[in-house]
Amino acid sequence: MILNKPKENIWLTKFTGDPFADAGGFAIEYLSEKFPEKNILELIDYITKIYVEKWSGKLHAFFLNSRITQPAFQGARKIEETLKYFEALIKETEPFEIGYCRITGRETKLFIGGRDNSIMTGSGTLINFHHFFQKGITLSKEALIRIHFVPFACQQLQGRISLMQSSNQRLSDFFVRLTIDRNLHEIGVGTSEGVSKSDFNKPANAIFDFVDKALTQLKDFNEGKNLPSLTLYHFTNFGASPEIQMFQLPAKVFLFYRTCLQPRFRDDWQKFLRSHYFDGKHKGAQYNIQTEKFEFTKSKETVNIDQDDYKQWFNRILNKLLINKSIRSEILRWSRKYTFNFEIVSIYQQNIIGMKKETINKIKELAAFLIREEDADKIKKRIKALDGAKNASALRRFILKDVVAANYVAGNDDPIVTVEDYVNYLFPDGSYWAEIRDILLIAIYQELHERDLISEELKVELVQEVEDEVINE
Numbered sequence: 363m364i365l366n367k368p369k370e371n372i373w374l375t376k377f378t379g380d381p382f383a384d385a386g387g388f389a390i391e392y393l394s395e396k397f398p399e400k401n402i403l404e405l406i407d408y409i410t411k412i413y414v415e416k417w418s419g420k421l422h423a424f425f426l427n428s429r430i431t432q433p434a435f436q437g438a439r440k441i442e443e444t445l446k447y448f449e450a451l452i453k454e455t456e457p458f459e460i461g462y463c464r465i466t467g468r469e470t471k472l473f474i475g476g477r478d479n480s481i482m483t484g485s486g487t488l489i490n491f492h493h494f495f496q497k498g499i500t501l502s503k504e505a506l507i508r509i510h511f512v513p514f515a516c517q518q519l520q521g522r523i524s525l526m527q528s529s530n531q532r533l534s535d536f537f538v539r540l541t542i543d544r545n546l547h548e549i550g551v552g553t554s555e556g557v558s559k560s561d562f563n564k565p566a567n568a569i570f571d572f573v574d575k576a577l578t579q580l581k582d583f584n585e586g587k588n589l590p591s592l593t594l595y596h597f598t599n600f601g602a603s604p605e606i607q608m609f610q611l612p613a614k615v616f617l618f619y620r621t622c623l624q625p626r627f628r629d630d631w632q633k634f635l636r637s638h639y640f641d642g643k644h645k646g647a648q649y650n651i652q653t654e655k656f657e658f659t660k661s662k663e664t665v666n667i668d669q670d671d672y673k674q675w676f677n678r679i680l681n682k683l684l685i686n687k688s689i690r691s692e693i694l695r696w697s698r699k700y701t702f703n704f705e706i707v708s709i710y711q712q713n714i715i716g717m718k719k720e721t722i723n724k725i726k727e728l729a730a731f732l733i734r735e736e737d738a739d740k741i742k743k744r745i746k747a748l749d750g751a752k753n754a755s756a757l758r759r760f761i762l763k764d765v766v767a768a769n770y771v772a773g774n775d776d777p778i779v780t781v782e783d784y785v786n787y788l789f790p791d792g793s794y795w796a797e798i799r800d801i802l803l804i805a806i807y808q809e810l811h812e813r814d815l816i817s818e819e820l821k822v823e824l825v826q827e828v829e830d831e832v833i834n835e
Contacts, residue, residue, distance in 0.1 A: 367401045368394040373466055373504035374402060380465045381527040381595055382481045385515040386508030388538035393511075396546075402507065406448050407441075409514055414440045416549055420556045423523050423598045424513050426477040447479075448510070451503045463502035472500035480509050481599055482606055515541055517560040519568055522598045524560060526572055529613070530590035532583070533576055540575065565609045566680040567673065569594050570619065573611070577620060589613035614713055615683050621709055630703045634679070634696050641675040651700070688715065690800050697804045701811040707804055715797070721787040724779075725798070728765055729805035731778055736815055748803055754795035761788065 368374045368390050375387040393405055400408065410430070413421055419430045419440055429435060429443040450456045451473060458471040475483055476499075483499045515538040516525045526537040541558055548554035562568040569592060576583055591613045597606035622631040637649040639656070647658040647667065656667040682689050689710070696702055704726070711717040732744050744764055751757040761779065769778040779788070788798060809815075 367398075368405070371402070371504065373468075373502065374507060376466070377531055378465050378467075378505075380505075381525060381593070382512050383465045383505050383508045384527065384531075384534060385525055385538055386511040388535045389511040389515040389542060390508060391535075392539050392542055393514075403445070403449060403452060406507065406510060407445055409511055410441050410444045412545075412549065412554075413513065414438075416554045417556045421513055423557070423600050424481055424516075425479065426599060426601065428478040432478075448507065451506060454503065459500065461500060463505055464499055465505040466502050468502070470502045473503060473506060475499040475501040475506055475509075477599065477604075479506055481512060482597060482604060513557055514545055516557055517541055518557050519560040519565065519596060520563055522596050523557060524565070524568065525595040525597075526569070526592060527595065528590045528592050532580065533590055533592065536576055536580060537572060563674055564676060564681075565594055565596060566684045567677060569609060569611055569684065570680050571673075573616065573619060574623075577623060589617055592616065609684060611684060612686070615686075618710060618714055619683065622706060627703055627706050630701070631706060633700070634693070634702060635677070636669070636672075637696070638678040638692060639672045639675040640678065641672070644675075647672075688797075690715075690797065690804075694800045694804050694807075697807040697811075702804075702808060704805060704808045707801065707808075711801060717797075717801075718787060718790075721798075722801070724783050724787050725802050725805050727778065728761070728802060729809050731765060731769065732806055733809050733813070733815060736813075738815075741810070741815070745803070745806060748799060748806075751799055754789070757795050757799050758789070 375391040377387070378384055390402070390405065393408070394400065397405065397408065413419060413430055414437070421428065422431050425431050429447060430440050435443055447456075454471055456473055458473050460469065461472045462469050463472060477483060480499060480501065512525075513523075516523045518524070527534045528537075544558045545554060548558065560568050562571060573592070592611040594609040594611075595606060596609065598604065621627065633651045633654075636654065637651070639649070641647070644656070644658050644667065647656040649656050653666065654669065656672050658665045658667055679689055679692060682692075693702065693707060693710075708719075708722045711722060712719055733741050735741075747760055747764065748757075751760050761784075766777070766779050789795070
């Protein structure tokens with residue numbers, strides 16, 4: 363059989379839906395672009411020499427007792443045995459059976475895939491991974507070849523291996539190309555010692571940084587209604603304890619985050635986002651929105667921590683977006699002190715939480731009504747009354763007294779809250795009263811910030827409230 367170049371065998375690069383095989387396929391495709399003169403066996407030789415000579419065979423998180431990782435083979439023998447196996451696979455002199463490949467889905471000659479040549483599958487003492495307790499998974503030669511390239515397309519994250527894949531093939535390919543470029547650079551400067559290390563040590567930070575890069579570097583990707591999702595596979599296939607964890611960024615969160623980076627929202631969003639980094643070794647560090655640095659007191663001296671350092675810290679907002687938890691309370695706390703584009707809140711509530719647009723509009727109307735009188739004392743009393751609503755009935759009483767009744771006393775002919783508003787938008791079945799209260803408070807604070815109606819006295823009280831909330835968490 364002729365040892366085809368990758369472009370002459372579509373199954374070496376064709377999209378399959380399997381994250382590992384696809385990562386390997388993208389890697390083969392990219393390397394074949396860089397080395398168009400090499401056929402597939404020559405690419406296998408190239409990558410194997412990197413694994414052995416540059417990485418010292420450190421692929422134990424991928425393969426168990428492979429020709430590269432098993433201690434029986436040393437040095438050049440690892441390369442020799444690996445090439446011998448893949449040449450036999452390509453020429454189809456390895457034992458095979460006819461059937462359907464588990465990855466490509468096509469009927470072809472199948473070869474045994476175990477923990478020595480495939481990832482997160484079973485063999486040996488883990489045969490229960492497979493139907494009928496088969497000794498391995500049966501795969502086409504192309505699938506097995508692709509998997510051999512996977513380590514070059516992955517990164518180290520928190521002591522495990524990470525692989526980013528997306529519902530959008532362009533994003534999946536982009537992650538692989540970024541990783542390979544980093545590997546090739548490190549090899550070129552002589553610093554490559556193993557699987558490339560991520561710039562981050564927390565999955566959420568790594569995922570959103572990748573989104574930042576994609577939106578910045580991929581032409582036209584920041585436009586249109588592109589709704590890709592992302593999955594970070596965080597795994598190890600090491601020894602007797604193989605394990606995998608998946609971190610998923612839904613399409614709706616990707617779109618929301620992309621929207622927040624638009625020019626009209628970016629400044630407000632970045633200040634809010636960066637202020638929520640936290641590190642246990644730097645307790646008490648405060649974010650300075652002017653310098654965009656964290657300030658930390660050490661030995662009675664103020665130390666400034668810039669973004670290159672604090673981007674490694676835990677970020678409450680990124681983590682909550684990733685695990686589908688509300689960031690409403692953080693927005694409220696931030697709004698007590700700082701201006702924040704309410705349209706961001708509106709987009710978040712509608713697209714992530716599922717709040718009706720009519721509800722948002724009604725809340726904005728109520729907020730404007732509650733601060734209609736530029737009287738600091740009255741505004742402060744209303745905020746305290748709303749803050750003090752600790753259950754649904756208390757919130758209903760506040761709206762009936764401070765909004766509906768006040769509107770009537772003011773002599774306005776048009777009702778500010780109709781029965782339809784009350785039933786369908788403010789308190790519909792299944793709604794959460796605290797959400798309405800918090801969004802109303804956020805809207806009030808933003809109205810105050812926009813109109814510059816927060817008095818110095820009120821500012822002092824708000825700062826204390828924020829500090830108390832942080833302490834009481």
